[in-house]
Amino acid sequence: MKVEKMNCGDGIEFSVLRTDKFKNDILVVNFLMPKTEKNIAVGNLLSKMFLRGTEKHSTNLGINRVLAGLYDASVSVAHIALPDAMCFRLSCNFVDDRFIPDGDRTSVLSGVISMIKEMLEFPLTDENGNWKEEYIQSEKSNLLDELRAQKNNKDSFALRRFSEIWHEGMSMALNSGGTEDSITEVTSADLNGYLGEMKKTAPADVVFAGNYTAFKEEKCLEFIKFLSGLRSGCKTNYINAVPEIAAAEKLKEVREKTDAKQSRMLLGYRIDKSGASRYARSVFCEIFGGSPTSRLFTNVRERLSLCYYCSATYSESTGELTVRSGLDAENRDLAADEIARQLKLLADAENISSGELEAAKKGLVNMYKSINDNVYAYSSWYLSSKLCGLDTDIDNYVSGVCEVTAEQVAVVASAVKQEISYILVGNVKE
Amino acid sequence: MRQKQIISSPLIGEEMIKITHESGLTVYISKKDFGMSYAVFGTRYGSIENTFTVDGERTEVPHGIAHFLEHKMFESEDGSDGFEKFGKYGADANAYTSFDRTAYIFSCTENFYESLEVLLRMVTTPHFTEKNVEKEKGIIRQEIKMCEDRTSYRRYYNLLKALYGNLPIAIPVAGTVESIGKITPELLYKCYNAFYRMSNMALCVCGNLDEDSVMEIVDRVIGNRSVGTVLPEYPADDLEAASGFISDEMDISKPIGAIGLKIPLNVKNEVLDILCNAVFGESEEFYSSLYEKRMVNHYDIGCDCVRNAKTMIIEFDSDSPKKVYEGFLKHIEKIRIDGVDVEAFERAKKTEYAETLRKYDSSISVAEAVFDGFIDGNDFIGLAERYSAVTADDVNQLAKQIFKKESTALSVVCPKGYIEAEKD
Structure with missing residues (x-):
C-alpha cells in the first residue's frame, strides 16, 4: 500500500x-x-x-x-x-x-x-x-x-x-x-x-x-x-511525541514483591544510536531476543529450560531495549548471567553466523511486508511511526534491513548499556 | 481416491478449493491476492481426548499431554529445531493447542512452498526421547504458572468446573504442574499415532498460491499413510446439572465474574451466535441497563463450541456479580417466554454478517476460520449463507430450549476477604 x-x-x-x-x-x-x-x-x-x-x-x-x-x-x-x-x-x-x-x-x-x-x-x-x-x-x-x-x-x-x-x-x-x-x-x-x-x-x-x-x-x-x-482560526500547537533522554549514570537494581506464582524479570538497556543505522539496531534486537530462533529463546528457554518466555523488544523512538522473562526467582541470576553472556558474544562479529544473520533479516523483512498486507496493522503502524517522527515507508525498511552486516550488528551490541534490573518476586522459595 | 471440489459463497463472492487427499488428509486452498501467505496444519486432537482405544487397547493419559506433544513436535531426530528451519526461509512459525484441536502454523511473504515442506515434514516426523521430554517439563511448568497468575484464566476454568465438574473440558489445556510430570516418550508416541492420522487432519492454506505446487508437496511428504481405528471417549454430561456458584480469591482490586450456560451439542452454532448477540450484545437492553446502573464494566460475550461441550459465556467486572447473575436468570426467563425482539434479531444478523466479512481480510483469519470449520464439521465458506438462513423462529425455539436456570453457573474471583461483603 x-x-x-x-x-x-x-x-x-x-x-x-x-x-x-x-x-x-x-x-x-x-x-x-x-x-x-x-x-x-x-x-x-x-x-x-x-x-x-x-x-x-x-x-x-x-x-x-x-x-x-x-x-x-x-x-x-x-x-x-x-x-x-x-x-x-x-x-x-x-x-x-x-x-x-x-x-x-x-x-x-x-x-x-x-x-x-x-x-x-x-x-x-x-x-x-x-x-x-x-x-x-x-x-x-x-x-x-x-x-x-x-x-x-x-x-x-x-x-x-x-x-x-x-x-x-x-x-x-x-x-x-x-x-x-x-x-x-x-x-x-x-x-x-x-x-x-x-x-x-x-x-x-x-x-x-x-x-x-x-x-x-x-x-x-x-x-x-x-x-x-x-479550528476557529486558532494557531496549532507544536507537540513533540518523543522526549530527549539522557543516559543513566548508574545501574538501578530494584526488587519488589507480589502475590503471584511466577516472578517477572525485566532488564532495561539504552542503545547508543551514533554508531550504526536503525536497521542494524532492528537486526541486532531480532538476533538477540526478537524471535524463537533468537539467542535468548534458544539459550535461556530451550537450552537452560529456565522460563517459558525470554524476549527482547526495541523502541527506535526512545533508543531503549527491554528484556522480559517470567521465571522462578531462584533462577533469576542464572537467566541474567546468560542474557549478559549472549549480549557480550554478539559484540564480536565472529560470533554471528551468516545463517543467523540471514534468518534475522528474513524474519524482519517478512514482518514488515506482512504489515503491508493488513489494513488494520498498516494504519496502526503508519500512525505510530509518524507520531514518533519515524520513517513511514515500509520499502525503506526492507531495503535497509537487507544491507545490514554482522559487523554492524556487533557495533550495536557493543553500544548497549544496561540501566535497570527489575524483578517482581512471586510467592516462591528464593 | 483423490476428490476435489470448488466450494463457494455466492453471497459474498468467495470460493476455495477443497481436496480429500488419498491419505485421508483434507486440504483447503484459498487463493487470495495477499502479500502474506499462511498455512495451518492441524488435527482434531486436544486436551479433551484423554482416554481412547486403539485396535481394542484402551489408554488413559495424563492431563496436558496434547499440549506437551505440540511443544515436542518442533524437535527433530538430527537435533535441529523447527523454528530454525522456518527461520531459514524467513517464515514466522508457531503452534497452539486447545480443548479439541492442535495446530501448527506459519506465515510468510516469501518462500511459501519451502516453508510448507518444512511444516509437513515436522508434523509427520515425531522424535521424543527421555532427555528432550524432561527438558520440556521445566518450560511448560513456567507456562502453567504464568497462566495461573491470570485472573481471567482462573475465572474461566472455575466456571467450566462449576458447569462440567470433573470432565476433561474443565481441566486446563496445558494440564497441571503435577500431571505433566507423568508424561513419557512412550505416552507421547501413543497419542501421536492415535490422533495424528491424516484422516483426522486438515491443511488449510491461504495466499497468492498455486494449487499444483501445494499438492505436489503434499503428495511428496504425506504420501499414502495408513489409517487405523481410534475411538476417543467423551464422558457424558448432564445438561441440567451445573453447580450454580463457584468462587476464588486472588490478589486483585475488585471482583470479576463469568456466567456460563450449557448448550446441547446438536444446537447449530449460527443460531446460537445470533441468539447470544440478540439477547446479550452491547446493543441490547440487558448489557445497557447493567452498564447504566454501574453494575458491570469490561463486559464480553461469546460461545465456546467444542466437540463435546458447548457453552455460552458472559464475562464482566462487577462489585456485585451475584446481582448480575440474578438479573441474567430473570432475563433468560423473560426471553424464554416473550421471545427475542425482532429488531434485536435483525441487528444480530447484521453483526454476524459483518463478523464473517472481517475474517476474509487477511490470510491468517481466512485459513484459521477454514480450520475452525474443519474442526466443527462445517465448511467456513458457507458461513454467511448459514447465518442468512437463520430465522427469528429458529432463535426463539432455541431460547425456549436452552434458557434454563439448571444449566447455568456463576464463577467469581474476588479480592481476598471480599466474599463476605458480596453476601450483602
Whole structure:
C-alpha cells in the first residue's frame, strides 16, 4: 500500500492508504495533546464520555444501536500514551459499501462520519454546556477501578513499575491510567477545556484505509472541512511525541514483591544510536531476543529450560531495549548471567553466523511486508511511526534491513548499556 | 481416491478449493491476492481426548499431554529445531493447542512452498526421547504458572468446573504442574499415532498460491499413510446439572465474574451466535441497563463450541456479580417466554454478517476460520449463507430450549476477604 498525503492546513494532515483488497475500511482521527498528569486523567475521562451519548443519541445504547444498524460498524475512542505526548484517537472500522447486501442502501461511511462529528461537536451536555454529572461520576468510578485493577495482571504491572522506576522524573514515567487524585479532581469544565483545546489547537491526523471511491473521497474531504471549521482560526500547537533522554549514570537494581506464582524479570538497556543505522539496531534486537530462533529463546528457554518466555523488544523512538522473562526467582541470576553472556558474544562479529544473520533479516523483512498486507496493522503502524517522527515507508525498511552486516550488528551490541534490573518476586522459595 | 471440489459463497463472492487427499488428509486452498501467505496444519486432537482405544487397547493419559506433544513436535531426530528451519526461509512459525484441536502454523511473504515442506515434514516426523521430554517439563511448568497468575484464566476454568465438574473440558489445556510430570516418550508416541492420522487432519492454506505446487508437496511428504481405528471417549454430561456458584480469591482490586450456560451439542452454532448477540450484545437492553446502573464494566460475550461441550459465556467486572447473575436468570426467563425482539434479531444478523466479512481480510483469519470449520464439521465458506438462513423462529425455539436456570453457573474471583461483603 502506498500512502497519499495531503496537508490540509490548520495543523490537519490527511493520508489515504488506497486498496480494494479488503472488505472493510478504516477511518482514524488522531489529536496530539501535551502529556501531563492532569491531561491524562481528563483525556481518559473524555474518551469514555464520548461513548455515553451525544445530543442526538443520548445513551450508550442509542449509539451502539446506530452502529449495529450500520453492519456492526465500530467507533472506538482511546487516549493513548506516547513517550512525551497523549494521542486522543477516534477510530472507525466498517464494512465497505460493496458488501452491503442488495436492497439495503445504507452508506456506512456517511453514518460513521455523522457519529464522530456529533461526538466532537454535540456531546451530551446541558444548555449551559455542562456534562451530565451522573455520567461523569460513573465513568470516574470506572477509571478508578481500572487504575486499581492494574495490579491484577502481573505481566503488565511489572512492566509499568519497571517503566516508572526507569523513567523517574520524566513524562514517560507517568501512569497512562492517571492517578487516584487526578481522576477524582476532573470536572465538567476540565472536559470542556480539554475538548476545546483539542478541537482548536491540537495537531490532527486523519487516515482513511481501504476502498477509496469518489463518493468516499467526497465524504472524507467534507469531514476534513468540518475539522478545519472547528479550528476557529486558532494557531496549532507544536507537540513533540518523543522526549530527549539522557543516559543513566548508574545501574538501578530494584526488587519488589507480589502475590503471584511466577516472578517477572525485566532488564532495561539504552542503545547508543551514533554508531550504526536503525536497521542494524532492528537486526541486532531480532538476533538477540526478537524471535524463537533468537539467542535468548534458544539459550535461556530451550537450552537452560529456565522460563517459558525470554524476549527482547526495541523502541527506535526512545533508543531503549527491554528484556522480559517470567521465571522462578531462584533462577533469576542464572537467566541474567546468560542474557549478559549472549549480549557480550554478539559484540564480536565472529560470533554471528551468516545463517543467523540471514534468518534475522528474513524474519524482519517478512514482518514488515506482512504489515503491508493488513489494513488494520498498516494504519496502526503508519500512525505510530509518524507520531514518533519515524520513517513511514515500509520499502525503506526492507531495503535497509537487507544491507545490514554482522559487523554492524556487533557495533550495536557493543553500544548497549544496561540501566535497570527489575524483578517482581512471586510467592516462591528464593 | 483423490476428490476435489470448488466450494463457494455466492453471497459474498468467495470460493476455495477443497481436496480429500488419498491419505485421508483434507486440504483447503484459498487463493487470495495477499502479500502474506499462511498455512495451518492441524488435527482434531486436544486436551479433551484423554482416554481412547486403539485396535481394542484402551489408554488413559495424563492431563496436558496434547499440549506437551505440540511443544515436542518442533524437535527433530538430527537435533535441529523447527523454528530454525522456518527461520531459514524467513517464515514466522508457531503452534497452539486447545480443548479439541492442535495446530501448527506459519506465515510468510516469501518462500511459501519451502516453508510448507518444512511444516509437513515436522508434523509427520515425531522424535521424543527421555532427555528432550524432561527438558520440556521445566518450560511448560513456567507456562502453567504464568497462566495461573491470570485472573481471567482462573475465572474461566472455575466456571467450566462449576458447569462440567470433573470432565476433561474443565481441566486446563496445558494440564497441571503435577500431571505433566507423568508424561513419557512412550505416552507421547501413543497419542501421536492415535490422533495424528491424516484422516483426522486438515491443511488449510491461504495466499497468492498455486494449487499444483501445494499438492505436489503434499503428495511428496504425506504420501499414502495408513489409517487405523481410534475411538476417543467423551464422558457424558448432564445438561441440567451445573453447580450454580463457584468462587476464588486472588490478589486483585475488585471482583470479576463469568456466567456460563450449557448448550446441547446438536444446537447449530449460527443460531446460537445470533441468539447470544440478540439477547446479550452491547446493543441490547440487558448489557445497557447493567452498564447504566454501574453494575458491570469490561463486559464480553461469546460461545465456546467444542466437540463435546458447548457453552455460552458472559464475562464482566462487577462489585456485585451475584446481582448480575440474578438479573441474567430473570432475563433468560423473560426471553424464554416473550421471545427475542425482532429488531434485536435483525441487528444480530447484521453483526454476524459483518463478523464473517472481517475474517476474509487477511490470510491468517481466512485459513484459521477454514480450520475452525474443519474442526466443527462445517465448511467456513458457507458461513454467511448459514447465518442468512437463520430465522427469528429458529432463535426463539432455541431460547425456549436452552434458557434454563439448571444449566447455568456463576464463577467469581474476588479480592481476598471480599466474599463476605458480596453476601450483602
